[in-house]
Amino acid sequence: MYGQAMKSCNICNAFEKRLLPFGTALIIKFLESYFMYKKNVDCTEPEIVSWPLSKRTTIFWLAGPNKYILAEAPANKVMERIKEKEDIHSIISFCSDEFNLSSEQAKAFVTDIQQFLSEFIEPEMSPLSLSGSKCSIQPKLANPASKRYYSIYGISFLVEYGTAEIELLIHPKFEHLEVPLAQDPNHHFQVLKFGSKCSFWVDGLLIGEWNWADSHFLSGKFSMQILQKIYQQEEDSWMAVLHAAGITNGENCILFLGDSGNGKSTLSAILLANGLDVLADDFLPVEGGSGFVCRFPAAISVKQKALELLIPKFPQLKEAREINNSTAGKTFRHLAAGSLNPLRVPCKALVFVKYEKDACLRFEEMSGDEAFGHLVPDSWISPIRENAHRFIKWFTALPYYRMTYSDNEMMVQTIKKLLNNDL
Amino acid sequence: MKNELKQIEVPGETITRKQALQKLGKYVAFTAVGTMILLSPKKSQAESEAPRNPGGRPFD
Numbered sequence: 001m002y003g004q005a006m007k008s009c010n011i012c013n014a015f016e017k018r019l020l021p022f023g024t025a026l027i028i029k030f031l032e033s034y035f036m037y038k039k040n041v042d043c044t045e046p047e048i049v050s051w052p053l054s055k056r057t058t059i060f061w062l063a064g065p066n067k068y069i070l071a072e073a074p075a076n077k078v079m080e081r082i083k084e085k086e087d088i089h090s091i092i093s094f095c096s097d098e099f100n101l102s103s104e105q106a107k108a109f110v111t112d113i114q115q116f117l118s119e120f121i122e123p124e125m126s127p128l129s130l131s132g133s134k135c136s137i138q139p140k141l142a143n144p145a146s147k148r149y150y151s152i153y154g155i156s157f158l159v160e161y162g163t164a165e166i167e168l169l170i171h172p173k174f175e176h177l178e179v180p181l182a183q184d185p186n187h188h189f190q191v192l193k194f195g196s197k198c199s200f201w202v203d204g205l206l207i208g209e210w211n212w213a214d215s216h217f218l219s220g221k222f223s224m225q226i227l228q229k230i231y232q233q234e235e236d237s238w239m240a241v242l243h244a245a246g247i248t249n250g251e252n253c254i255l256f257l258g259d260s261g262n263g264k265s266t267l268s269a270i271l272l273a274n275g276l277d278v279l280a281d282d283f284l285p286v287e288g289g290s291g292f293v294c295r296f297p298a299a300i301s302v303k304q305k306a307l308e309l310l311i312p313k314f315p316q317l318k319e320a321r322e323i324n325n326s327t328a329g330k331t332f333r334h335l336a337a338g339s340l341n342p343l344r345v346p347c348k349a350l351v352f353v354k355y356e357k358d359a360c361l362r363f364e365e366m367s368g369d370e371a372f373g374h375l376v377p378d379s380w381i382s383p384i385r386e387n388a389h390r391f392i393k394w395f396t397a398l399p400y401y402r403m404t405y406s407d408n409e410m411m412v413q414t415i416k417k418l419l420n421n422d423l
Numbered sequence: 424m425k426n427e428l429k430q431i432e433v434p435g436e437t438i439t440r441k442q443a444l445q446k447l448g449k450y451v452a453f454t455a456v457g458t459m460i461l462l463s464p465k466k467s468q469a470e471s472e473a474p475r476n477p478g479g480r481p482f483d
Contacts, residue, residue, distance in 0.1 A: 066464060068462040072459070116461075208467070216470050217469050221468060223468065223470065282471050373462060376463075
């Protein structure tokens with residue numbers, strides 16, 4: 001079976017070039033995963049779940065491919081009928097009557113929506129990424145570049161870094177959690193780099209393998225594994241991990257979102273210097289059951305351009321090691337100044353931020369359509385049905401704002417008022 | 424994905440989604456492209472990467 005697949009399948013190159021160094025056991029595991037995946041996606045039409053976002057817009061979640069569609073009226077009415085698996089002629093007839101269209105126009109509209117759906121339902125799979133494969137070929141590193149021990153919330157980790165380059169990718173964010181030596185560490189992580197590929201192992205399980213150019217997924221998976229271990233919750237217990245910064249007054253929190261470079265981390269550090277606490281920077285986990293946002297104790301990445309502003313408030317930044325991430329094209333230093341205790345708090349609002357010179361402060365409400373459109377592509381959202389439901393429910397219950405700022409004092413006052421229901 | 428939200432490329436020119444919808448005129452309300460946006464979450468947890476194209480307003 002595997003031989004035949006190797007001949008007919010165009011992913012042979014991936015096996016040979018990317019997986020062969022890890023041995024036959026891993027290739028067989030990969031093939032099993034691939035055929036299981038193909039069986040699942042080939043045999044089922046994806047389930048569609050809907051949720052009203054506003055009077056005119058509905059969110060649809062496609063269960064199989066884990067994609068979201070924002071549909072405005074009148075397309076949302078058609079989507080609802082497709083979701084209910086209504087007969088196509090009946091949907092066309094409905095459109096014709098409801099929207100006063102000729103039968104040709106109604107047919108063209110419904111066909112257009114069907115075509116749109118079919119294009120995006122086509123599944124994607126990265127042949128490079130594996131998850132949780134128990135392999136008998138756990139690498140034995142005779143000379144890892146370094147071995148480091150960390151202690152986080154009472155859980156101890158031994159992390160072996162295969163090269164100095166991969167250590168630089170991960171260690172600086174967790175350096176403040178390093179301990180000299182842990183007896184019988186609870187978990188053993190290995191982060192390796194072979195040529196242009198990198199891989200991540202936890203307690204003998206291969207978590208994944210990536211191209212070095214995608215090393216931000218390796219960092220993300222590393223953080224996810226730390227998160228799972230310190231909160232003792234598996235991946236399916238988490239609803240989402242957002243590309244956001246979170247600040248808290250200890251009772252609830254506000255999340256800052258926006259593209260990289262918009263100033264989320266700087267803003268968090270400024271608020272930290274003004275009496276609030278940082279929940280997470282960049283990697284922000286949301287629990288499935290409660291919808292609470294949890295603290296993730298990695299350090300804040302302070303960009304080069306923010307140093308002048310922040311060094312007077314955090315003098316330790318002056319001596320902090322400068323990290324040059326050539327993959328991301330950024331230079332930054334790490335700041336670990338917030339509380340390190342575990343914390344779970346409800347979310348008060350989502351604020352999409354942007355630093356803009358001379359903007360002073362503009363703070364305005366944002367539509368759910370726009371907020372959802374920005375949030376989803378930048379987030380990992382659990383593909384599990386229950387969690388996707390929870391995520392939409394969580395999102396639709398929140399207020400959304402856009403904040404463009406240059407005046408830090410006004411920004412701090414506004415965020416404090418928002419946290420204290422005083423805005 | 425952000426690129427999908429912001430720009431639609433046609434041969435010979437690049438226009439924004441808003442401009443494309445304006446060109447479609449009154450018929451836009453009865454097209455998928457004028458009324459539906461597809462959003463793909465990340466396939467795995469990730470940390471920051473280099474800035475890409477900025478996002479756009481879905482229904483502008």
